[in-house]
Amino acid sequence: MRVNHVGEVCAQALYSAQALGCRNPELKAQFLQAGREELDHLAWTADRLRELGDRPSWLNPLWYLGAFAIGSAAARLGEATSLGFMKETETQVEQHLASHLTRLPAHDGASRAIVEQMKSDEASHALQAQALGAAPLPDAAKGAMRWAARLMTRTAHWV
Numbered sequence: 001m002r003v004n005h006v007g008e009v010c011a012q013a014l015y016s017a018q019a020l021g022c023r024n025p026e027l028k029a030q031f032l033q034a035g036r037e038e039l040d041h042l043a044w045t046a047d048r049l050r051e052l053g054d055r056p057s058w059l060n061p062l063w064y065l066g067a068f069a070i071g072s073a074a075a076r077l078g079e080a081t082s083l084g085f086m087k088e089t090e091t092q093v094e095q096h097l098a099s100h101l102t103r104l105p106a107h108d109g110a111s112r113a114i115v116e117q118m119k120s121d122e123a124s125h126a127l128q129a130q131a132l133g134a135a136p137l138p139d140a141a142k143g144a145m146r147w148a149a150r151l152m153t154r155t156a157h158w159v
């Protein structure tokens with residue numbers, strides 16, 4: 001759950017940075033709206049962490065800054081690429097949540113409900129990015145994002 005919470009901290013940073021770097025007011029509003037929807041995820045994961053007697057990652061400020069830098073870079077590459085980045089991020093998060101569901105204990109209904117709802121929300125964010133005109137990202141970029149996500153999830157598991 002700590003890993004999922006870190007992911008949502010990053011989602012806030014990414015959407016804020018992408019909104020800030022976007023010059024098209026309509027698209028900016030879409031990024032801000034998606035960011036607001038992610039606030040629920042941030043709250044659910046934070047609450048569940050507390051209920052489980054666990055703590056958030058100590059490195060959250062670092063994750064936030066890193067994700068903000070990546071979001072700003074994506075925004076600078078233009079609208080279609082920024083949307084392509086949003087789509088790929090959401091797709092990868094959805095895949096992570098799907099694999100997390102297979103590892104969550106069957107009796108932990110509260111965690112499962114949160115992860116299932118988030119998975120479905122992230123899938124609709126990916127579709128939304130697609131509908132807004134996401135450009136396909138090069139495989140190298142997708143691979144780099146997977147690598148960064150793996151670094152984040154492995155680290156957040158411990159710290």
Ligand SMILES: [Fe+2]
Pocket residue numbers: 008011038041118122
């Ligand atoms: Fe989310």
Ligand SMILES: [Fe+2]
Pocket residue numbers: 011038090121122125
């Ligand atoms: Fe999302």
